[in-house]
Amino acid sequence: MTSFDYSSIKSNIIAHKVESYTYTYGTAGFRTKAELLDSVMYKVGILATLRSKKLGGATIGVMITASHNPEEDNGVKLVDPRGEMLEQSWEGYATSLANAKGGDALAEVVEEIVAANKIDTEAPAAVIYGYDTRPSCAELVKCLELGLEVSGAKATNFGLKTTPMLHYLVRCINTANTSDSYGEPTEEGYYKKLSEAFKTSVKGKSRLSPLTVDCANGVGAPKLREFLRYLPEDVLSVNIMNDDVTSLGKLNKDCGADYVKTQQRAPPGSKIAPGSRFCSYDGDADRIVYYFVDSNGTFRLLDGDKIAGLAAMFIMELVHDAGISSIKVGVVQTAYANGSSTNYLTKVLNVPVSCVSTGVKHLHHEAEKYDVGVYFEANGHGTVLFSPEALNTIKTTEAKTPAQKHAIDQLQALTELINQTVGDAISDMLLVETILTNRQWTCEEWNQAYTDLPNRLVKVVVKDRHIFKTTNAERQLVEPVGLQGEIDALVAKYANGRSFVRASGTEDAVRVYAEASTRAETDELASKVAQLVYDRAGGVGGRPLSS
Numbered sequence: 001m002t003s004f005d006y007s008s009i010k011s012n013i014i015a016h017k018v019e020s021y022t023y024t025y026g027t028a029g030f031r032t033k034a035e036l037l038d039s040v041m042y043k044v045g046i047l048a049t050l051r052s053k054k055l056g057g058a059t060i061g062v063m064i065t066a067s068h069n070p071e072e073d074n075g076v077k078l079v080d081p082r083g084e085m086l087e088q089s090w091e092g093y094a095t096s097l098a099n100a101k102g103g104d105a106l107a108e109v110v111e112e113i114v115a116a117n118k119i120d121t122e123a124p125a126a127v128i129y130g131y132d133t134r135p136s137c138a139e140l141v142k143c144l145e146l147g148l149e150v151s152g153a154k155a156t157n158f159g160l161k162t163t164p165m166l167h168y169l170v171r172c173i174n175t176a177n178t179s180d181s182y183g184e185p186t187e188e189g190y191y192k193k194l195s196e197a198f199k200t201s202v203k204g205k206s207r208l209s210p211l212t213v214d215c216a217n218g219v220g221a222p223k224l225r226e227f228l229r230y231l232p233e234d235v236l237s238v239n240i241m242n243d244d245v246t247s248l249g250k251l252n253k254d255c256g257a258d259y260v261k262t263q264q265r266a267p268p269g270s271k272i273a274p275g276s277r278f279c280s281y282d283g284d285a286d287r288i289v290y291y292f293v294d295s296n297g298t299f300r301l302l303d304g305d306k307i308a309g310l311a312a313m314f315i316m317e318l319v320h321d322a323g324i325s326s327i328k329v330g331v332v333q334t335a336y337a338n339g340s341s342t343n344y345l346t347k348v349l350n351v352p353v354s355c356v357s358t359g360v361k362h363l364h365h366e367a368e369k370y371d372v373g374v375y376f377e378a379n380g381h382g383t384v385l386f387s388p389e390a391l392n393t394i395k396t397t398e399a400k401t402p403a404q405k406h407a408i409d410q411l412q413a414l415t416e417l418i419n420q421t422v423g424d425a426i427s428d429m430l431l432v433e434t435i436l437t438n439r440q441w442t443c444e445e446w447n448q449a450y451t452d453l454p455n456r457l458v459k460v461v462v463k464d465r466h467i468f469k470t471t472n473a474e475r476q477l478v479e480p481v482g483l484q485g486e487i488d489a490l491v492a493k494y495a496n497g498r499s500f501v502r503a504s505g506t507e508d509a510v511r512v513y514a515e516a517s518t519r520a521e522t523d524e525l526a527s528k529v530a531q532l533v534y535d536r537a538g539g540v541g542g543r544p545l546s547s
Protein backbone atom coordinates (compact mmCIF):
# COMPACT_ATOMS: atom_id res chain seq x y z
CA MET A 1 0.00 0.00 0.00
CA THR A 2 1.33 3.42 -0.93
CA SER A 3 0.65 6.47 1.20
CA PHE A 4 -1.37 9.57 0.43
CA ASP A 5 0.92 11.47 -1.89
CA TYR A 6 0.05 14.94 -3.22
CA SER A 7 2.79 14.95 -5.83
CA SER A 8 1.69 11.58 -7.13
CA ILE A 9 -1.96 12.72 -7.10
CA LYS A 10 -0.96 15.73 -9.21
CA SER A 11 1.34 14.01 -11.65
CA ASN A 12 -0.93 11.06 -12.41
CA ILE A 13 -4.03 13.15 -13.13
CA ILE A 14 -5.95 12.01 -16.19
CA ALA A 15 -6.68 14.91 -18.52
CA HIS A 16 -10.26 15.86 -19.44
CA LYS A 17 -11.27 14.62 -22.89
CA VAL A 18 -13.59 17.58 -23.44
CA GLU A 19 -12.42 20.73 -21.69
CA SER A 20 -15.80 22.44 -21.66
CA TYR A 21 -17.77 19.52 -20.17
CA THR A 22 -19.12 20.07 -16.64
CA TYR A 23 -19.65 17.00 -14.46
CA THR A 24 -22.31 16.75 -11.77
CA TYR A 25 -22.65 14.10 -9.07
CA GLY A 26 -26.43 13.80 -9.27
CA THR A 27 -29.27 11.49 -8.30
CA ALA A 28 -27.37 8.52 -9.66
CA GLY A 29 -23.73 9.55 -9.17
CA PHE A 30 -21.81 10.55 -12.31
CA ARG A 31 -23.42 9.29 -15.48
CA THR A 32 -22.58 10.22 -19.05
CA LYS A 33 -20.87 8.94 -22.22
CA ALA A 34 -18.26 6.41 -21.14
CA GLU A 35 -15.46 8.12 -23.06
CA LEU A 36 -15.85 11.22 -20.85
CA LEU A 37 -15.38 9.32 -17.62
CA ASP A 38 -11.74 8.29 -17.35
CA SER A 39 -10.67 11.51 -15.60
CA VAL A 40 -13.69 11.22 -13.29
CA MET A 41 -12.85 7.64 -12.27
CA TYR A 42 -9.38 8.68 -11.17
CA LYS A 43 -10.83 11.36 -8.94
CA VAL A 44 -13.56 9.12 -7.59
CA GLY A 45 -10.76 6.80 -6.46
CA ILE A 46 -9.24 9.67 -4.51
CA LEU A 47 -12.61 10.69 -3.08
CA ALA A 48 -13.44 7.15 -1.94
CA THR A 49 -10.08 7.01 -0.15
CA LEU A 50 -10.73 10.34 1.57
CA ARG A 51 -14.20 9.22 2.63
CA SER A 52 -12.78 6.05 4.12
CA LYS A 53 -10.02 7.95 5.94
CA LYS A 54 -12.62 10.36 7.29
CA LEU A 55 -14.69 7.45 8.62
CA GLY A 56 -11.87 5.76 10.50
CA GLY A 57 -10.92 3.34 7.76
CA ALA A 58 -14.44 1.98 7.22
CA THR A 59 -14.80 0.28 3.85
CA ILE A 60 -16.32 2.43 1.09
CA GLY A 61 -17.79 0.98 -2.11
CA VAL A 62 -17.47 2.17 -5.69
CA MET A 63 -19.85 0.82 -8.32
CA ILE A 64 -19.21 1.39 -12.02
CA THR A 65 -22.49 1.22 -13.93
CA ALA A 66 -24.96 3.34 -15.85
CA SER A 67 -27.98 1.24 -14.90
CA HIS A 68 -30.68 1.47 -17.60
CA ASN A 69 -28.76 3.93 -19.81
CA PRO A 70 -27.63 2.91 -23.30
CA GLU A 71 -24.55 0.74 -23.62
CA GLU A 72 -22.24 3.58 -24.69
CA ASP A 73 -22.85 5.40 -21.39
CA ASN A 74 -21.28 4.57 -18.10
CA GLY A 75 -21.27 5.97 -14.60
CA VAL A 76 -20.01 5.64 -11.08
CA LYS A 77 -21.40 5.98 -7.58
CA LEU A 78 -20.01 5.70 -4.09
CA VAL A 79 -21.45 3.51 -1.38
CA ASP A 80 -21.22 4.53 2.28
CA PRO A 81 -20.27 2.08 5.07
CA ARG A 82 -23.76 0.78 5.86
CA GLY A 83 -24.40 0.11 2.20
CA GLU A 84 -26.18 3.41 1.68
CA MET A 85 -25.70 6.02 -0.98
CA LEU A 86 -22.92 8.55 -0.41
CA GLU A 87 -23.88 11.14 2.23
CA GLN A 88 -25.38 14.13 0.45
CA SER A 89 -22.94 16.66 1.89
CA TRP A 90 -20.12 14.88 0.02
CA GLU A 91 -21.81 15.07 -3.38
CA GLY A 92 -20.49 18.62 -3.76
CA TYR A 93 -16.93 17.38 -3.17
CA ALA A 94 -17.41 14.75 -5.86
CA THR A 95 -18.55 17.44 -8.29
CA SER A 96 -15.68 19.81 -7.42
CA LEU A 97 -13.07 17.07 -7.81
CA ALA A 98 -14.50 15.91 -11.11
CA ASN A 99 -14.34 19.43 -12.54
CA ALA A 100 -10.81 20.21 -11.34
CA LYS A 101 -8.58 20.54 -14.40
CA GLY A 102 -4.84 20.15 -14.02
CA GLY A 103 -2.79 18.80 -11.12
CA ASP A 104 -2.65 22.03 -9.12
CA ALA A 105 -6.40 22.60 -9.24
CA LEU A 106 -6.97 19.00 -8.21
CA ALA A 107 -4.54 19.21 -5.28
CA GLU A 108 -6.29 22.39 -4.17
CA VAL A 109 -9.71 20.71 -4.06
CA VAL A 110 -8.24 17.71 -2.23
CA GLU A 111 -6.68 20.04 0.33
CA GLU A 112 -10.01 21.80 0.81
CA ILE A 113 -11.79 18.51 1.47
CA VAL A 114 -9.04 17.39 3.85
CA ALA A 115 -9.19 20.67 5.78
CA ALA A 116 -12.99 20.97 5.88
CA ASN A 117 -13.31 17.43 7.25
CA LYS A 118 -10.16 17.41 9.40
CA ILE A 119 -8.98 14.27 7.62
CA ASP A 120 -5.77 12.61 8.73
CA THR A 121 -4.28 11.77 5.34
CA GLU A 122 -2.08 9.09 6.91
CA ALA A 123 -5.11 7.26 8.38
CA PRO A 124 -5.93 3.86 6.83
CA ALA A 125 -8.42 3.60 3.96
CA ALA A 126 -10.26 0.62 2.45
CA VAL A 127 -12.26 0.65 -0.77
CA ILE A 128 -13.99 -2.16 -2.63
CA TYR A 129 -15.27 -1.86 -6.18
CA GLY A 130 -17.40 -3.68 -8.70
CA TYR A 131 -18.73 -3.10 -12.20
CA ASP A 132 -21.45 -4.17 -14.62
CA THR A 133 -21.17 -5.79 -18.08
CA ARG A 134 -20.55 -2.62 -20.13
CA PRO A 135 -17.62 -2.88 -22.55
CA SER A 136 -16.18 0.39 -21.23
CA CYS A 137 -15.82 -0.90 -17.66
CA ALA A 138 -12.38 -2.49 -18.10
CA GLU A 139 -10.73 0.79 -19.07
CA LEU A 140 -12.58 2.79 -16.40
CA VAL A 141 -11.59 0.30 -13.70
CA LYS A 142 -7.92 1.00 -14.50
CA CYS A 143 -8.48 4.75 -14.05
CA LEU A 144 -10.23 4.13 -10.73
CA GLU A 145 -7.41 1.87 -9.57
CA LEU A 146 -4.85 4.56 -10.32
CA GLY A 147 -6.79 7.06 -8.17
CA LEU A 148 -6.99 4.54 -5.34
CA GLU A 149 -3.29 3.82 -5.58
CA VAL A 150 -2.05 7.43 -5.50
CA SER A 151 -4.25 8.16 -2.49
CA GLY A 152 -3.09 5.07 -0.60
CA ALA A 153 -6.24 2.97 -0.24
CA LYS A 154 -6.30 -0.74 0.41
CA ALA A 155 -8.33 -1.55 -2.68
CA THR A 156 -10.18 -4.78 -3.47
CA ASN A 157 -11.64 -5.61 -6.85
CA PHE A 158 -14.88 -7.59 -6.41
CA GLY A 159 -15.34 -7.91 -10.17
CA LEU A 160 -18.60 -8.21 -12.01
CA LYS A 161 -21.48 -7.42 -9.64
CA THR A 162 -25.03 -6.13 -9.61
CA THR A 163 -25.26 -2.74 -7.91
CA PRO A 164 -27.21 -4.12 -4.91
CA MET A 165 -24.67 -6.91 -4.42
CA LEU A 166 -21.94 -4.31 -4.01
CA HIS A 167 -24.08 -2.44 -1.46
CA TYR A 168 -24.62 -5.73 0.38
CA LEU A 169 -20.89 -6.49 0.42
CA VAL A 170 -19.98 -3.06 1.80
CA ARG A 171 -22.44 -3.49 4.68
CA CYS A 172 -21.27 -7.03 5.41
CA ILE A 173 -17.61 -6.02 5.55
CA ASN A 174 -18.32 -3.09 7.87
CA THR A 175 -20.53 -5.07 10.22
CA ALA A 176 -18.41 -8.24 10.32
CA ASN A 177 -17.93 -9.58 13.86
CA THR A 178 -20.46 -7.13 15.34
CA SER A 179 -23.87 -7.80 16.84
CA ASP A 180 -25.60 -6.52 13.70
CA SER A 181 -23.48 -8.50 11.27
CA TYR A 182 -25.28 -8.31 7.93
CA GLY A 183 -23.94 -11.50 6.40
CA GLU A 184 -20.97 -13.20 4.83
CA PRO A 185 -19.08 -10.66 2.68
CA THR A 186 -18.96 -12.78 -0.46
CA GLU A 187 -21.17 -13.25 -3.49
CA GLU A 188 -21.81 -16.79 -2.30
CA GLY A 189 -22.82 -15.43 1.11
CA TYR A 190 -25.38 -13.21 -0.61
CA TYR A 191 -26.83 -16.14 -2.56
CA LYS A 192 -26.97 -18.35 0.52
CA LYS A 193 -28.63 -15.71 2.70
CA LEU A 194 -31.36 -14.93 0.18
CA SER A 195 -32.01 -18.51 -0.92
CA GLU A 196 -32.25 -19.85 2.65
CA ALA A 197 -34.66 -17.06 3.62
CA PHE A 198 -36.77 -17.74 0.56
CA LYS A 199 -36.99 -21.47 1.30
CA THR A 200 -38.20 -20.67 4.82
CA SER A 201 -40.71 -18.11 3.52
CA VAL A 202 -42.48 -20.49 1.14
CA LYS A 203 -42.17 -23.72 3.13
CA GLY A 204 -45.23 -25.92 2.85
CA LYS A 205 -46.75 -23.94 -0.03
CA SER A 206 -47.17 -25.11 -3.61
CA ARG A 207 -44.72 -23.66 -6.08
CA LEU A 208 -46.13 -21.06 -8.47
CA SER A 209 -46.11 -21.34 -12.25
CA PRO A 210 -42.79 -20.42 -13.93
CA LEU A 211 -41.67 -16.80 -13.92
CA THR A 212 -39.88 -15.41 -16.97
CA VAL A 213 -37.21 -12.86 -16.07
CA ASP A 214 -36.01 -10.34 -18.67
CA CYS A 215 -32.49 -9.43 -17.52
CA ALA A 216 -32.02 -6.51 -19.98
CA ASN A 217 -28.92 -8.31 -21.38
CA GLY A 218 -27.13 -7.04 -18.30
CA VAL A 219 -25.31 -8.24 -15.21
CA GLY A 220 -28.55 -9.54 -13.70
CA ALA A 221 -28.46 -12.45 -16.17
CA PRO A 222 -25.28 -14.27 -15.06
CA LYS A 223 -25.95 -13.40 -11.43
CA LEU A 224 -29.53 -14.67 -11.41
CA ARG A 225 -28.37 -17.85 -13.16
CA GLU A 226 -25.75 -18.36 -10.48
CA PHE A 227 -28.28 -17.62 -7.71
CA LEU A 228 -30.71 -20.22 -9.04
CA ARG A 229 -28.12 -22.91 -8.35
CA TYR A 230 -28.96 -22.35 -4.68
CA LEU A 231 -32.72 -22.83 -5.16
CA PRO A 232 -34.15 -26.15 -6.31
CA GLU A 233 -36.49 -26.02 -9.29
CA ASP A 234 -39.37 -27.27 -7.12
CA VAL A 235 -39.10 -24.14 -4.93
CA LEU A 236 -38.82 -21.48 -7.64
CA SER A 237 -39.12 -21.98 -11.38
CA VAL A 238 -37.50 -19.25 -13.48
CA ASN A 239 -36.87 -18.85 -17.21
CA ILE A 240 -34.26 -16.26 -18.06
CA MET A 241 -34.58 -14.16 -21.21
CA ASN A 242 -32.43 -11.32 -22.58
CA ASP A 243 -29.27 -12.74 -21.09
CA ASP A 244 -26.79 -11.93 -23.87
CA VAL A 245 -24.04 -9.98 -22.14
CA THR A 246 -21.36 -10.57 -24.78
CA SER A 247 -22.84 -9.24 -28.04
CA LEU A 248 -22.30 -5.52 -28.46
CA GLY A 249 -25.29 -3.19 -28.49
CA LYS A 250 -27.79 -5.38 -26.65
CA LEU A 251 -27.68 -3.99 -23.11
CA ASN A 252 -31.03 -2.33 -22.25
CA LYS A 253 -31.91 -2.31 -25.96
CA ASP A 254 -35.68 -2.81 -26.34
CA CYS A 255 -35.78 -4.68 -23.04
CA GLY A 256 -35.42 -4.24 -19.31
CA ALA A 257 -37.46 -2.56 -16.58
CA ASP A 258 -37.17 0.97 -17.95
CA TYR A 259 -38.31 -0.08 -21.42
CA VAL A 260 -41.30 -1.97 -20.04
CA LYS A 261 -42.33 0.83 -17.66
CA THR A 262 -42.03 3.66 -20.18
CA GLN A 263 -43.35 1.75 -23.22
CA GLN A 264 -46.03 -0.07 -21.22
CA ARG A 265 -45.39 -3.23 -23.21
CA ALA A 266 -43.46 -6.49 -22.98
CA PRO A 267 -40.05 -6.62 -24.69
CA PRO A 268 -40.27 -7.76 -28.33
CA GLY A 269 -39.75 -11.49 -28.61
CA SER A 270 -41.25 -12.37 -25.24
CA LYS A 271 -43.88 -15.04 -25.65
CA ILE A 272 -46.28 -13.47 -23.19
CA ALA A 273 -49.76 -14.99 -23.07
CA PRO A 274 -52.66 -15.06 -20.64
CA GLY A 275 -51.60 -17.02 -17.56
CA SER A 276 -47.85 -16.46 -17.96
CA ARG A 277 -45.86 -14.36 -15.48
CA PHE A 278 -43.08 -11.96 -16.40
CA CYS A 279 -40.74 -9.48 -14.76
CA SER A 280 -37.93 -7.23 -16.03
CA TYR A 281 -34.73 -6.09 -14.32
CA ASP A 282 -32.76 -3.04 -15.39
CA GLY A 283 -29.12 -3.09 -16.55
CA ASP A 284 -27.58 -3.22 -13.07
CA ALA A 285 -30.39 -5.24 -11.47
CA ASP A 286 -31.53 -2.74 -8.87
CA ARG A 287 -35.00 -2.23 -10.35
CA ILE A 288 -37.81 -4.62 -11.16
CA VAL A 289 -41.31 -4.46 -12.63
CA TYR A 290 -43.76 -7.35 -13.11
CA TYR A 291 -46.32 -7.71 -15.89
CA PHE A 292 -48.80 -10.07 -17.49
CA VAL A 293 -51.55 -10.05 -20.08
CA ASP A 294 -55.11 -10.53 -18.84
CA SER A 295 -57.71 -12.86 -20.34
CA ASN A 296 -58.56 -10.18 -22.93
CA GLY A 297 -54.94 -10.03 -24.01
CA THR A 298 -54.42 -6.57 -22.45
CA PHE A 299 -50.93 -5.81 -21.13
CA ARG A 300 -50.95 -5.08 -17.38
CA LEU A 301 -48.00 -3.55 -15.57
CA LEU A 302 -47.30 -4.27 -11.91
CA ASP A 303 -44.86 -1.46 -11.17
CA GLY A 304 -43.10 -0.21 -8.06
CA ASP A 305 -46.36 1.19 -6.66
CA LYS A 306 -48.04 -2.21 -6.98
CA ILE A 307 -45.04 -3.92 -5.35
CA ALA A 308 -45.14 -1.42 -2.46
CA GLY A 309 -48.86 -2.05 -1.96
CA LEU A 310 -48.37 -5.83 -2.00
CA ALA A 311 -45.43 -5.69 0.43
CA ALA A 312 -47.17 -3.29 2.84
CA MET A 313 -50.31 -5.41 2.85
CA PHE A 314 -48.40 -8.63 3.56
CA ILE A 315 -46.10 -7.20 6.22
CA MET A 316 -48.97 -5.46 8.04
CA GLU A 317 -50.88 -8.72 8.20
CA LEU A 318 -47.84 -10.59 9.50
CA VAL A 319 -47.21 -7.95 12.17
CA HIS A 320 -50.87 -8.21 13.18
CA ASP A 321 -50.82 -12.03 13.23
CA ALA A 322 -47.57 -11.97 15.20
CA GLY A 323 -49.32 -9.85 17.82
CA ILE A 324 -46.62 -7.19 17.71
CA SER A 325 -48.53 -3.95 18.18
CA SER A 326 -45.41 -1.83 18.66
CA ILE A 327 -44.32 -2.16 15.01
CA LYS A 328 -45.82 0.47 12.74
CA VAL A 329 -45.49 0.09 8.98
CA GLY A 330 -45.18 3.14 6.71
CA VAL A 331 -44.82 3.61 2.96
CA VAL A 332 -42.72 6.20 1.13
CA GLN A 333 -43.53 7.30 -2.42
CA THR A 334 -42.70 10.15 -4.78
CA ALA A 335 -45.07 12.41 -6.68
CA TYR A 336 -44.83 9.95 -9.60
CA ALA A 337 -46.74 7.31 -7.63
CA ASN A 338 -50.09 6.64 -9.23
CA GLY A 339 -52.90 8.43 -7.36
CA SER A 340 -54.81 5.15 -7.08
CA SER A 341 -51.90 3.53 -5.27
CA THR A 342 -51.76 6.33 -2.71
CA ASN A 343 -55.50 6.04 -2.29
CA TYR A 344 -55.26 2.26 -1.79
CA LEU A 345 -52.50 2.61 0.81
CA THR A 346 -54.15 5.38 2.82
CA LYS A 347 -57.83 4.39 2.50
CA VAL A 348 -57.79 0.59 2.19
CA LEU A 349 -54.65 -0.46 4.05
CA ASN A 350 -54.79 2.56 6.38
CA VAL A 351 -51.04 2.86 6.30
CA PRO A 352 -49.24 6.20 6.66
CA VAL A 353 -47.73 7.41 3.38
CA SER A 354 -44.99 10.03 2.99
CA CYS A 355 -44.22 11.73 -0.30
CA VAL A 356 -40.63 12.82 -0.89
CA SER A 357 -38.52 14.21 -3.74
CA THR A 358 -37.44 11.97 -6.63
CA GLY A 359 -34.30 9.90 -6.08
CA VAL A 360 -33.77 6.81 -4.02
CA LYS A 361 -31.72 8.49 -1.31
CA HIS A 362 -34.71 10.65 -0.36
CA LEU A 363 -37.01 7.64 -0.12
CA HIS A 364 -34.46 5.62 1.81
CA HIS A 365 -33.95 8.30 4.45
CA GLU A 366 -37.66 8.84 4.92
CA ALA A 367 -38.27 5.09 5.21
CA GLU A 368 -35.77 4.94 8.08
CA LYS A 369 -38.23 6.98 10.15
CA TYR A 370 -40.69 4.06 10.34
CA ASP A 371 -40.38 0.80 12.29
CA VAL A 372 -40.87 -0.91 8.95
CA GLY A 373 -40.53 1.49 6.00
CA VAL A 374 -41.58 0.27 2.57
CA TYR A 375 -40.29 2.49 -0.20
CA PHE A 376 -40.61 2.22 -3.97
CA GLU A 377 -40.36 4.56 -6.90
CA ALA A 378 -43.04 3.87 -9.49
CA ASN A 379 -40.26 2.74 -11.85
CA GLY A 380 -39.56 -0.29 -9.65
CA HIS A 381 -36.66 0.79 -7.48
CA GLY A 382 -37.25 0.16 -3.82
CA THR A 383 -36.96 -2.03 -0.77
CA VAL A 384 -38.15 -2.43 2.80
CA LEU A 385 -36.24 -1.21 5.85
CA PHE A 386 -36.61 -2.67 9.34
CA SER A 387 -35.46 -0.40 12.17
CA PRO A 388 -33.00 -1.87 14.71
CA GLU A 389 -35.81 -1.85 17.30
CA ALA A 390 -38.19 -3.66 14.95
CA LEU A 391 -35.53 -6.27 14.16
CA ASN A 392 -34.97 -6.80 17.86
CA THR A 393 -38.69 -7.08 18.60
CA ILE A 394 -39.13 -9.67 15.84
CA LYS A 395 -36.16 -11.65 17.17
CA THR A 396 -37.24 -11.62 20.79
CA THR A 397 -41.04 -11.89 20.70
CA GLU A 398 -42.17 -15.20 22.11
CA ALA A 399 -45.07 -16.84 20.32
CA LYS A 400 -48.09 -17.95 22.31
CA THR A 401 -49.83 -19.84 19.51
CA PRO A 402 -48.67 -21.77 16.42
CA ALA A 403 -50.22 -19.07 14.20
CA GLN A 404 -48.26 -16.41 16.01
CA LYS A 405 -45.08 -18.45 15.69
CA HIS A 406 -45.64 -18.84 11.96
CA ALA A 407 -46.08 -15.07 11.54
CA ILE A 408 -42.96 -14.29 13.57
CA ASP A 409 -40.90 -16.83 11.59
CA GLN A 410 -42.20 -15.33 8.36
CA LEU A 411 -41.25 -11.81 9.47
CA GLN A 412 -37.81 -13.02 10.51
CA ALA A 413 -37.31 -14.64 7.11
CA LEU A 414 -38.36 -11.43 5.36
CA THR A 415 -35.72 -9.45 7.23
CA GLU A 416 -33.13 -11.83 5.74
CA LEU A 417 -34.70 -12.02 2.29
CA ILE A 418 -34.93 -8.29 1.73
CA ASN A 419 -31.78 -6.41 0.79
CA GLN A 420 -32.11 -3.53 3.22
CA THR A 421 -29.23 -1.53 1.80
CA VAL A 422 -30.83 -0.54 -1.50
CA GLY A 423 -33.40 -1.66 -4.09
CA ASP A 424 -32.44 -5.08 -5.44
CA ALA A 425 -34.17 -6.78 -8.37
CA ILE A 426 -33.29 -10.33 -7.25
CA SER A 427 -34.30 -9.71 -3.63
CA ASP A 428 -37.46 -7.78 -4.58
CA MET A 429 -38.41 -10.59 -6.95
CA LEU A 430 -38.09 -13.08 -4.09
CA LEU A 431 -40.23 -10.82 -1.90
CA VAL A 432 -43.00 -10.73 -4.51
CA GLU A 433 -42.69 -14.48 -5.10
CA THR A 434 -42.90 -15.10 -1.34
CA ILE A 435 -46.13 -13.13 -1.06
CA LEU A 436 -47.75 -14.58 -4.16
CA THR A 437 -46.75 -18.11 -3.10
CA ASN A 438 -48.13 -17.64 0.39
CA ARG A 439 -51.38 -16.28 -1.00
CA GLN A 440 -51.34 -18.68 -3.98
CA TRP A 441 -52.15 -15.62 -6.08
CA THR A 442 -51.87 -15.07 -9.79
CA CYS A 443 -50.63 -11.72 -11.08
CA GLU A 444 -54.25 -10.97 -11.97
CA GLU A 445 -55.29 -11.40 -8.33
CA TRP A 446 -52.43 -9.18 -7.18
CA ASN A 447 -53.43 -6.55 -9.71
CA GLN A 448 -56.96 -6.38 -8.30
CA ALA A 449 -55.87 -4.32 -5.27
CA TYR A 450 -56.60 -1.16 -7.26
CA THR A 451 -56.83 0.11 -10.83
CA ASP A 452 -54.18 2.57 -11.93
CA LEU A 453 -55.38 5.97 -13.08
CA PRO A 454 -54.34 6.58 -16.68
CA ASN A 455 -51.12 8.63 -16.59
CA ARG A 456 -48.71 10.30 -18.93
CA LEU A 457 -45.11 11.47 -18.55
CA VAL A 458 -43.88 14.04 -21.07
CA LYS A 459 -40.43 15.57 -21.52
CA VAL A 460 -40.25 19.25 -22.43
CA VAL A 461 -36.91 20.68 -23.51
CA VAL A 462 -36.38 24.29 -22.39
CA LYS A 463 -33.54 26.77 -22.63
CA ASP A 464 -32.63 26.47 -18.94
CA ARG A 465 -34.29 23.81 -16.81
CA HIS A 466 -32.63 25.17 -13.68
CA ILE A 467 -35.15 27.99 -13.48
CA PHE A 468 -37.72 25.42 -12.27
CA LYS A 469 -37.88 25.47 -8.49
CA THR A 470 -40.30 23.25 -6.58
CA THR A 471 -41.71 22.77 -3.09
CA ASN A 472 -43.95 20.25 -1.31
CA ALA A 473 -41.94 17.19 -2.42
CA GLU A 474 -41.73 18.56 -5.97
CA ARG A 475 -45.49 18.67 -6.38
CA GLN A 476 -45.69 22.45 -6.76
CA LEU A 477 -43.65 25.03 -8.63
CA VAL A 478 -42.38 28.09 -6.82
CA GLU A 479 -40.59 29.39 -9.91
CA PRO A 480 -41.16 30.42 -12.66
CA VAL A 481 -43.49 32.62 -10.63
CA GLY A 482 -47.14 32.29 -11.60
CA LEU A 483 -46.82 29.07 -13.56
CA GLN A 484 -48.23 26.86 -10.77
CA GLY A 485 -51.43 28.93 -10.67
CA GLU A 486 -51.92 28.33 -14.37
CA ILE A 487 -51.29 24.58 -13.99
CA ASP A 488 -53.80 24.45 -11.12
CA ALA A 489 -56.41 26.15 -13.28
CA LEU A 490 -55.95 23.49 -15.97
CA VAL A 491 -56.00 20.59 -13.50
CA ALA A 492 -59.24 21.85 -11.92
CA LYS A 493 -61.08 21.08 -15.16
CA TYR A 494 -60.47 17.30 -14.95
CA ALA A 495 -62.05 14.70 -12.67
CA ASN A 496 -59.30 13.10 -10.52
CA GLY A 497 -56.87 15.40 -12.31
CA ARG A 498 -53.32 15.77 -11.04
CA SER A 499 -50.31 17.25 -12.76
CA PHE A 500 -46.92 18.52 -11.68
CA VAL A 501 -43.77 19.81 -13.32
CA ARG A 502 -40.12 19.49 -12.28
CA ALA A 503 -36.66 19.59 -13.84
CA SER A 504 -35.11 16.16 -14.34
CA GLY A 505 -32.01 15.46 -12.28
CA THR A 506 -30.61 13.06 -14.87
CA GLU A 507 -31.56 14.54 -18.25
CA ASP A 508 -31.56 18.02 -19.74
CA ALA A 509 -35.35 18.32 -19.76
CA VAL A 510 -38.37 19.26 -17.70
CA ARG A 511 -40.77 16.43 -16.84
CA VAL A 512 -44.52 16.92 -16.95
CA TYR A 513 -46.64 14.28 -15.21
CA ALA A 514 -50.41 14.10 -15.57
CA GLU A 515 -53.15 11.71 -14.52
CA ALA A 516 -56.94 11.87 -14.73
CA SER A 517 -59.99 9.60 -14.86
CA THR A 518 -59.78 8.62 -18.51
CA ARG A 519 -57.02 8.11 -21.05
CA ALA A 520 -58.35 10.90 -23.28
CA GLU A 521 -58.54 13.40 -20.42
CA THR A 522 -55.08 12.42 -19.20
CA ASP A 523 -53.55 12.96 -22.63
CA GLU A 524 -55.33 16.29 -22.98
CA LEU A 525 -54.20 17.49 -19.56
CA ALA A 526 -50.60 16.35 -20.19
CA SER A 527 -50.48 18.12 -23.50
CA LYS A 528 -51.97 21.36 -22.14
CA VAL A 529 -49.54 21.50 -19.23
CA ALA A 530 -46.58 20.60 -21.47
CA GLN A 531 -47.48 23.36 -23.90
CA LEU A 532 -47.94 25.82 -21.06
CA VAL A 533 -44.45 25.02 -19.79
CA TYR A 534 -43.05 25.32 -23.32
CA ASP A 535 -44.73 28.70 -23.89
CA ARG A 536 -43.99 30.26 -20.51
CA ALA A 537 -40.51 28.89 -19.80
CA GLY A 538 -38.43 29.06 -22.96
CA GLY A 539 -39.34 25.88 -24.84
CA VAL A 540 -36.77 24.69 -27.38
CA GLY A 541 -37.46 22.72 -30.57
CA GLY A 542 -40.98 21.71 -31.60
CA ARG A 543 -43.96 22.47 -29.37
CA PRO A 544 -44.73 19.27 -27.38
CA LEU A 545 -47.77 17.13 -28.20
CA SER A 546 -49.29 19.68 -30.59
CA SER A 547 -51.83 18.14 -32.88
Ligand SMILES: CC(=O)N[C@H]1[C@@H](OP(=O)(O)O)O[C@H](CO)[C@@H](O)[C@@H]1O
Nearest residue numbers: 027028359360377379504505506507
Ligand atom coordinates in the same frame (compact mmCIF):
# COMPACT_ATOMS: atom_id res chain seq x y z
C1 LIG B 1 -39.66 10.08 -13.37
C2 LIG B 1 -38.53 9.15 -13.13
O1 LIG B 1 -38.67 7.94 -13.36
N1 LIG B 1 -37.39 9.68 -12.70
C3 LIG B 1 -36.17 8.88 -12.46
C4 LIG B 1 -34.95 9.62 -12.97
O2 LIG B 1 -34.85 10.85 -12.28
P1 LIG B 1 -35.11 12.30 -12.91
O3 LIG B 1 -34.57 13.24 -11.89
O4 LIG B 1 -36.59 12.38 -13.08
O5 LIG B 1 -34.42 12.33 -14.24
O6 LIG B 1 -33.78 8.84 -12.73
C5 LIG B 1 -33.53 8.60 -11.33
C6 LIG B 1 -32.23 7.86 -11.22
O7 LIG B 1 -32.27 6.62 -11.84
C7 LIG B 1 -34.70 7.84 -10.71
O8 LIG B 1 -34.48 7.72 -9.34
C8 LIG B 1 -36.01 8.61 -10.98
O9 LIG B 1 -37.11 7.87 -10.54
Ligand SMILES: [Mg+2]
Nearest residue numbers: 067282284286
Ligand atom coordinates in the same frame (compact mmCIF):
# COMPACT_ATOMS: atom_id res chain seq x y z
MG1 LIG C 1 -30.47 0.62 -11.96
